[in-house]
Each structure stands twice: as C-alpha cells, then as structure tokens.
Amino acid sequence: MMHVKLEDLKFKYDGAQSYTIDGFSLEIEEGEIIALLGDSGCGKSTILRILSGLEDRVSGRIEIGGRAVLSESVFVEPEHRNVGLVFQDYGLFPHMTVEQNIVYGLKGMSKAEKKERLCEVLKLVKLEGVEKRYPHELSGGQQQRIALARAIAPKPKLLLMDEPFSNLDAGLKKKIREELRDIIKSEGITSIIVTHDLEDAEGTSDRIVSMN
Numbered sequence: 001m002m003h004v005k006l007e008d009l010k011f012k013y014d015g016a017q018s019y020t021i022d023g024f025s026l027e028i029e030e031g032e033i034i035a036l037l038g039d040s041g042c043g044k045s046t047i048l049r050i051l052s053g054l055e056d057r058v059s060g061r062i063e064i065g066g067r068a069v070l071s072e073s074v075f076v077e078p079e080h081r082n083v084g085l086v087f088q089d090y091g092l093f094p095h096m097t098v099e100q101n102i103v104y105g106l107k108g109m110s111k112a113e114k115k116e117r118l119c120e121v122l123k124l125v126k127l128e129g130v131e132k133r134y135p136h137e138l139s140g141g142q143q144q145r146i147a148l149a150r151a152i153a154p155k156p157k158l159l160l161m162d163e164p165f166s167n168l169d170a171g172l173k174k175k176i177r178e179e180l181r182d183i184i185k186s187e188g189i190t191s192i193i194v195t196h197d198l199e200d201a202e203g204t205s206d207r208i209v210s211m212n
C-alpha cells in the first residue's frame, strides 16, 4: 500500500485565470524521499500548501498514511494532518528559544516526554546544548537544522520542505544535503523536498518528480 497518494489534484488561486495545479497525481512509498523539481512558478510550493491543508477549494483526493485527508466529503484541518513543514526561511519563532520552538508542536505529551524528545532531535541534528539560544544567535545552517528538528519532533507521517537549501552558501550545501538525507532516513520519514536545483534534488532524494 502506498503511504502517500495524491490523485488528480486541481486548484486555482482566487481571481486567477487558469488552474495552477491541473490534474496532479503522485504516489509515495513509506520512507521514500521525493524531490519535486521544476522552474519558478510551476506550482511546487502550491502543492506543499495543498498537502498541508492551507488551501481549501482543492479538488481531488489526498491520502496520508492510509487516511484520506482530502476527498469530496473530507477536509482534515492542517493541525490534524500529521504533516511536518520546513519553510524556505525556516519559519522559526524569533521570540522563542530553540527549546520553545521545538517543544511548541509537541501535543499530548508530559513535560518529561517533551524534554526527552527535545534531546533526541537535538542529538539527531547534532546541535545539543543550544536549547536556550534564540534563532538569531545561530548561523543559517544551524537555524535550518533547528527548523528540521522542530518539524520532525512530533514524528510526522509526511515531511515537507520548501527549498531547504536556498539560503545556504554553495560550500555548505553539499555537506548539508547529505546530513539532511541521513537524518530523514534514520527516522524513516516519508518526505517531499521542493527545489528548482537538479543537484539538490539528486543529492537528497530517492526519486525526482519533474513538475514542468
């Protein structure tokens, strides 16, 4: 059984002339990392918004982990989709420490369990000891790893990353691509990485899906 299924998705932004997404389908195996590759404006970020539940008025069907989150009769709200997101600008809350940022998304856990998961994910991204710092006290690469730690802390069924390498300098990129792939693989999280860069796609994914 496929872990994630997108079937014939169609979506048009308010006031737009034509469909931004017009019949998009994709199936992803459990633990697979997909790179969604395509030129600027082809609709990559829109697919992530649709998967996260940020756009209603989408037609088609979406299943995540065997459960329909979108169909003719179903619309599951973003917070109940079990989807983790890493934004292009990382989207860390600037007024919260690293610890607060990561623990924020952990629901239904005791304080001790939250602390344990915090330590686990910081170890995973090799940033133990920074929990009391604020995002602006970290480098770009470190912020990206904290954003990743925050997204995977609740053990999402699907991890979405929008251009996760765009703010990193070229020298760092290769190393960070490999690290990112290792971290996701070690947690076994099914993932979609959006990028316009073929090297980023090849360096991180198991399979490239072209959207052009």
Ligand SMILES: Nc1ncnc2c1ncn2[C@@H]1O[C@H](COP(=O)(O)OP(=O)(O)OP(=O)(O)O)[C@@H](O)[C@H]1O
Binding pocket: 013, 014, 016, 020, 038, 039, 040, 041, 042, 043, 044, 045, 046, 047, 196
């Ligand atoms: N809120 C919006 N309202 C109307 N049109 C939008 C909106 N957001 C995006 N679009 C349009 O939808 C199309 C797809 O945008 P999207 O951001 O998904 O592309 P993308 O492939 O992620 O591009 P990029 O790589 O530049 O981020 C573009 O033509 C864009 O102008």
